[in-house]
Amino acid sequence: xxxxxxxxxxxxxxxxxxxxxxxxxxxxxxxxxxxxxxxxxxxxxxxxxxxxxxxxxxxxxxxxxxxxxxxxxxxxxxxxxxxxxxxxxxxxxxxxxxxxxxxxxxxxxxxxxxxxxxxxxxxxxxxxxxxxxxxxxxxxxxxxxxxxxxxxxxxxxxxxxxxxxxxxxxxxxxxxxxxxxxxxxxxxxxxxxxxxxxxxxxxxxxxxxxxxxxxxxxxxxxxxxxxxxxxxxxxxxxxxxxxxxxxxxxxxxxxxxxxxxxxxxxxxxxxxxxxxxx
Amino acid sequence: xxxxxxxxxxxxxxxxxxxxxxxxxxxxxxxxxxxxxxxxxxxxxxxxxxxxxxxxxxxxxxxxxxxxxxxxxxxxxxxxxxxxxxxxxxxxxxxxxxxxxxxxxxxxxxxxxxxxxxxxxxxxxxxxxxxxxxxxxxxxxxxxxxxxxxxxxxxxxxxxxxxxxxxxxxxxxxxxxxxxxxxxxxxxxxxxxxxxxxxxxxxxxxxxxxxxxxxxxxxxxxxxxxxxxxxxxxxxxxxxxxxxxxxxxxxxxxxxxxxxxxxxxxxxxxxxxxxxxxxxxxxxxxxxxxxxxxxxxxxxxxxxxxxxxxxxxxxxxxxxxxxxxxxxxxxxxxxxxxxxxxxxxxxxxxxxxxxxxxxxxxxxxxxxxxxx
Numbered sequence: 001x002x003x004x005x006x007x008x009x010x011x012x013x014x015x016x017x018x019x020x021x022x023x024x025x026x027x028x029x030x031x032x033x034x035x036x037x038x039x040x041x042x043x044x045x046x047x048x049x050x051x052x053x054x055x056x057x058x059x060x061x062x063x064x065x066x067x068x069x070x071x072x073x074x075x076x077x078x079x080x081x082x083x084x085x086x087x088x089x090x091x092x093x094x095x096x097x098x099x100x101x102x103x104x105x106x107x108x109x110x111x112x113x114x115x116x117x118x119x120x121x122x123x124x125x126x127x128x129x130x131x132x133x134x135x136x137x138x139x140x141x142x143x144x145x146x147x148x149x150x151x152x153x154x155x156x157x158x159x160x161x162x163x164x165x166x167x168x169x170x171x172x173x174x175x176x177x178x179x180x181x182x183x184x185x186x187x188x189x190x191x192x193x194x195x196x197x198x199x200x201x202x203x204x205x206x207x208x209x210x211x212x213x214x215x216x217x218x219x220x221x222x223x224x225x226x227x228x229x230x231x232x233x234x235x236x237x238x239x240x241x242x243x244x245x246x247x248x249x250x251x252x253x254x255x256x257x258x259x260x261x262x263x264x265x266x267x268x269x270x271x272x273x274x275x276x277x278x
Numbered sequence: 279x280x281x282x283x284x285x286x287x288x289x290x291x292x293x294x295x296x297x298x299x300x301x302x303x304x305x306x307x308x309x310x311x312x313x314x315x316x317x318x319x320x321x322x323x324x325x326x327x328x329x330x331x332x333x334x335x336x337x338x339x340x341x342x343x344x345x346x347x348x349x350x351x352x353x354x355x356x357x358x359x360x361x362x363x364x365x366x367x368x369x370x371x372x373x374x375x376x377x378x379x380x381x382x383x384x385x386x387x388x389x390x391x392x393x394x395x396x397x398x399x400x401x402x403x404x405x406x407x408x409x410x411x412x413x414x415x416x417x418x419x420x421x422x423x424x425x426x427x428x429x430x431x432x433x434x435x436x437x438x439x440x441x442x443x444x445x446x447x448x449x450x451x452x453x454x455x456x457x458x459x460x461x462x463x464x465x466x467x468x469x470x471x472x473x474x475x476x477x478x479x480x481x482x483x484x485x486x487x488x489x490x491x492x493x494x495x496x497x498x499x500x501x502x503x504x505x506x507x508x509x510x511x512x513x514x515x516x517x518x519x520x521x522x523x524x525x526x527x528x529x530x531x532x533x534x535x536x537x538x539x540x541x542x543x544x545x546x547x548x549x550x551x552x553x554x555x556x557x558x559x560x561x562x563x564x565x566x567x568x569x570x571x572x573x574x575x576x577x578x579x580x581x582x583x584x585x586x587x588x589x590x591x592x593x594x595x596x597x598x599x600x601x602x603x604x605x606x607x608x609x610x611x612x613x614x615x616x617x618x619x620x621x622x623x624x625x626x627x628x629x630x631x632x633x634x635x636x637x638x639x640x641x642x643x644x645x646x647x648x649x650x
Contacts, residue, residue: 044576047583047606062579062606062613064586116284202303226296229303254302257295264291271284 003113007121008128011095015129020091024133032140041065041149048149065149070242076141077159077241081234084134084163085170085195092126092171093188096178105278116270123168123175123266130167134160159237165255169228169262170194176269179276198230228258315603315618317558318514318550325513335496349498350505353479354412354423355512357492360503365417365525367518367549368507371410371424374515377553378621386631403430417524419483421492426477435472446476447493449486514560516551539577543570557619564612575613579606596623 015021042050048068061068099105099122108118138160146152170191177190200207201224211217232254239246248254321329333351349356358366374380384407387395399405404426411424431450432440438452452470459465473481473489475496483489494500506519522540525547526532532540544566552558565571586601603618 044580047576047579061616062575062582062608063604064583064602067583067586067602067605204303225300226292228295229299232303248302249304250302252302253298257298257300257302260291260295260298264288264295267284267288267291271288274284 003117004121004124007113007118008125011122011125012128015095015125021129024087024091025136028133028137028140032137032144035141036144036148039144039148043149065151066153066243069145069149069151070244073145073153073155073241074238076156077238078234080134080137080141080156080160081163081166081237084130084137084160085167085230088130088133088167089170089174089188089191089195092130093174093191094184095122095126096175096187097182097184100178100182100278102278109278115273119175119179119266119270119273123172126171126175127164127168130171131161131164134163153241153243155241155243158240162233162237162240162255165258166198166228166230166233169258169265170198170230172262172265172269176265176272179269179272194227195230197224198228199234200224200231201227202229202231202233202235204229226261228261229254233258315556315558315620316552316554317560317616317618318517318552319560319614321510321513329509329512335498348502349495349500350509352509352512353475353496354414354421355505355507355509357421357475357479357481357496358414358506359416359418359492360495360505362504362506363521363546364506365519365521366506367415367516367520368512369413369415370515371406371413371422374553375407375410377515378555379553379557379624382621382624382628386628401430402434403428414518418488419481421482422480423478424480426474426480429474429477431472431474438470443473443490444493444497444499447497448474449489449493450474451486511548511550514550515553516549518549520547520549522546533581536574536577536581539570539574543567543574545571545574556621557624559617559619561615561617562612563615568611571611571613572608575606575608578615582606596626599623 038053040052041048042052043065047062048065051068099108099118109115113121135157138156141156142153173194174187174191178184178187204221204224207224208217208220211220232248236246236248236251236254329352332354335349335351335353335356337351354368375384395406404410404424409424409426409428410422412422414421414423431448435450435452437455438450440448440450443449450472452472454469455467456464457467469484471483471486471489473483473493475481475493479496481489481492483492491500507517511517511519520528522545525545526537526540545563546565548562548564550560550562563571563574565574582601582604586598586604589595589597589601600617600619600623603620605616607614607616
């Protein structure tokens, strides 16, 4: 376990030295700061009586603050989820290829590490980074709403955790792709394709009706059965953030399924990595 | 061998992943339907047609500038008292009777209630469930519009006095009667006065002058004034106007602070209830003091939020979910207090009463079957 964490730590240190990580955290900070200075919430007896954005009154109904802020919480959750995934795919696409870069890979393989530990450590490092970024944004939003409206909710934090689990599955495929073809572009493309397929898979029951009953529909169902349900988890994150009921039978099962998919993809990567000559 | 292990592990993990995701997502399951109740905020096309159809009084020449507005051409609206600060609420009895909520409420009418309705039909020749079109409730009395051609007014007022009034009006008066109570004491009943206009409008009152005034308004003999309910306000299945005093009299346990705010704002409420499927309630509150009215809207919004919080704390999920759908919608010189009652919620609320009625009926039925 220790070698695995050491590799992850090295990935984090390397990420810290990159400009895009700084840009990510500065971007999140800028959004939160803009919101904190421009958003004015007038709360009276637990009801949101007036809302001002950049000094301009928004025509909102007078309702309980948690009900009135539901759209904001849902929108934030979707932003954290989809925005985080999109940024994560682009920003982490070259981690795998740089790990396998000639010169560096030979050095890493000469260390007392097993190959699966090298790949697993890189995966954990990127995952920790995405988790930190998502939690930073979500914590900022929670504190902002808590101080401005007295609404202390863990919803956005849970949404951020869901986004991180989903990113784990996407990044596992990206890293595995990099093992097969050492290219940041291919890695990012794989992540993007899985991202889109995951959105489709989340609505597979509705999308399946587009296909003719019989073989075409069955093939579609079979192909999407194994794809991580990205949009289902995004919807679940938004529902949790807004304290609304989930449209799922079991969020736990879905999360376990998505994590197992990530582990499966990583296992394929390790299989290829083990047999590859450098 | 070691390399093959990773490949086998991948296949197993993918299969498990698919199984877990298929179970978790529940593709065959129904999504939680979003509660969306249509609220009566403006007149709909069907209500415009309904309004047109009710304009049976002859048209009057246009009034000169500065003159009071002409009487409405709908006999019922014309009969209503005039002037701001009054109260009148109209129930579209026929529409309500045939609405899902009406059907639901009728199932709650027990055996005694049904017998009462049958008794009215037998004695008066009027079936309230079929012949009533609209019912108006005012602090001074009631009015009912509908079809009263089969009514047996003479039989009902056998001991009373009958007189024709105006072109199409009749007034029936029942003098106070001494009724002997079961304990042997006697009690004098109130005087009953009833005005009937053209067999389509009935006015109930306690004194003849009041009933005559209503008939005068219908036939155009009274001076014109602002009608308490204007034609453009006649939308929904229940609608009307409530003055501050009457509103505070109806709503129990209002906080003194809220009462004071209502009075300071000079608030008047225009009520509209849509009961075609779910029940949507919109209460438009206007007032004489804009600032006080704004504060009143915020206070009511806060009261709704607090009520919901208390319901949540007390574990009253039904009330909490109901108050979640309530809101205050500020509109500059007025605000709307909006409330939605989904039909499913009402069905749950009335389920107990229906069971009680079924039980009661079966008891009545068995008693009736034993009765020769």
